[in-house]
Amino acid sequence: MISKRNYKVIEIETSYSKAKILKGISLINEAFPEEEFSLEFSGDKIKAYVNTLDLQRFSKQISEIEKKLNVKPDNPFREVLEKIESIGSYGIKSGKRYFVDYNKERKIKDRKQKIMDRGMYFYAVDNNFSKKNNNLPIELLDQIVSGDSEVWLKQLPDNCVDLIFTSPPYNFGLDYGEHKDGIDWNQYFDKLFKIFNECIRITKYGGRIVINVQPLYSDFIPIHHIISNFFMKNKMIWRNEILWEKNNYNAKYTAWGSWKSPSNPYLKYTWEYIEVYSKGDLKHPGESSNIDILDSEFKEWVNAKWNIAPERSMKEYNHPAMFPEKLAERVIKLFSFQKDIVVDPFNGSGTTTKVAKKLNRHFIGVDLSPKYVDLALERLKNL
Numbered sequence: 001m002i003s004k005r006n007y008k009v010i011e012i013e014t015s016y017s018k019a020k021i022l023k024g025i026s027l028i029n030e031a032f033p034e035e036e037f038s039l040e041f042s043g044d045k046i047k048a049y050v051n052t053l054d055l056q057r058f059s060k061q062i063s064e065i066e067k068k069l070n071v072k073p074d075n076p077f078r079e080v081l082e083k084i085e086s087i088g089s090y091g092i093k094s095g096k097r098y099f100v101d102y103n104k105e106r107k108i109k110d111r112k113q114k115i116m117d118r119g120m121y122f123y124a125v126d127n128n129f130s131k132k133n134n135n136l137p138i139e140l141l142d143q144i145v146s147g148d149s150e151v152w153l154k155q156l157p158d159n160c161v162d163l164i165f166t167s168p169p170y171n172f173g174l175d176y177g178e179h180k181d182g183i184d185w186n187q188y189f190d191k192l193f194k195i196f197n198e199c200i201r202i203t204k205y206g207g208r209i210v211i212n213v214q215p216l217y218s219d220f221i222p223i224h225h226i227i228s229n230f231f232m233k234n235k236m237i238w239r240n241e242i243l244w245e246k247n248n249y250n251a252k253y254t255a256w257g258s259w260k261s262p263s264n265p266y267l268k269y270t271w272e273y274i275e276v277y278s279k280g281d282l283k284h285p286g287e288s289s290n291i292d293i294l295d296s297e298f299k300e301w302v303n304a305k306w307n308i309a310p311e312r313s314m315k316e317y318n319h320p321a322m323f324p325e326k327l328a329e330r331v332i333k334l335f336s337f338q339k340d341i342v343v344d345p346f347n348g349s350g351t352t353t354k355v356a357k358k359l360n361r362h363f364i365g366v367d368l369s370p371k372y373v374d375l376a377l378e379r380l381k382n383l
């Protein structure tokens with residue numbers, strides 16, 4: 001007799017034909033090893049004991065039963081399948097779901113106590129951020145302006161915006177017009193950090209700063225690490241790192257490395273990073289009526305690897321480094337509520353401001369270049 005003490009047990013009440021249920025159960029039990037999965041019928045209940053299960057196989061088995069016993073699709077076996085499908089925690093191995101002991105080797109004894117003893121985000125707990133959030137004057141809301149963000153953002157009060165989403169110039173040497181790209185690294189980071197200091201100041205307590213950045217692989221400059229180090233030194237919580245998989249296989253890398261030799265291999269990268277920081281608190285309060293992320297989106301997007309194609313219309317817009325709207329949509333819906341204030345201090349062609357407006361958020365976009373401001377304003381039309 002197999003002990004099913006730890007098994008997940010699913011119960012379905014049914015008034016379905018007893019004869020068909022018993023026949024169906026017997027066919028299913030014949031098809032699966034009892035130690036993995038079995039069904040029982042008593043009173044008016046079907047009980048499923050689930051340890052390990054190939055759901056596709058179970059579904060096929062049910063289809064066969066439906067044919068053999070002339071049973072319609074609204075039968076209790078399908079109900080059992082649906083209930084098992086809705087169990088959120090399981091492991092996966094060789095196409096089967098493992099519902100019992102799947103994370104045994106990863107279980108830590110007294111986990112909560114250990115977290116309390118060692119502390120979370122130790123580098124940011126002694127911050128001096130004020131918890132008092134301030135209103136942003138209405139006349140500053142919902143605009144796209146031309147200016148240097150280091151200067152322009154100074155007019156905003158402390159703790160007044162919910163989300164900053166941006167992608168700074170990466171110092172590749174691209175042609176942005178007003179902004180000089182490809183300068184000395186110390187000068188580059190000096191300027192960037194002055195703008196980021198303003199970003200930290202204007203972010204609300206509990207607000208988020210989200211930075212899309214591509215390390216300069218060819219120069220061995222890990223910009224994403226240097227930026228994270230800066231934010232952590234300034235007491236921001238490093239809350240997430242999302243890998244934006246662009247599947248961008250265009251670069252001809254071997255030109256810089258050794259071919260087929262360990263002397264100096266050059267590796268290929270097809271992705272960028274999205275670094276997410278929280279100010280003071282991981283929680284950002286908001287009204288539940290202002291949540292607009294769908295169940296399916298949430299489920300997919302909390303997996304921190306996002307497959308999104310790069311922006312294809314940069315030539316059309318005449319901007320050399322746009323990110324795609326899909327990326328902005330995910331960041332904005334996952335990290336902010338409707339009616340929140342979203343700011344992009346390197347707004348470029350205005351992808352952030354366009355998506356923020358479309359998603360019913362307030363927005364502010366700043367860019368050094370007046371021609372990009374015009375472009376960003378143009379993109380707001382017809383929304």
Ligand SMILES: C[S@@+](CC[C@H](N)C(=O)[O-])C[C@H]1O[C@@H](n2cnc3c(N)ncnc32)[C@H](O)[C@@H]1O
Nearest residue numbers: 148149169179321322323346348349351367368
């Ligand atoms: C990587 S692009 C941003 C592109 C944007 N995410 C999009 O989808 O179009 C960086 C932008 O920062 C702007 N920029 C550079 N230095 C700036 C500064 N000090 N203040 C404001 N904008 C600046 C550049 O003109 C450029 O358009």
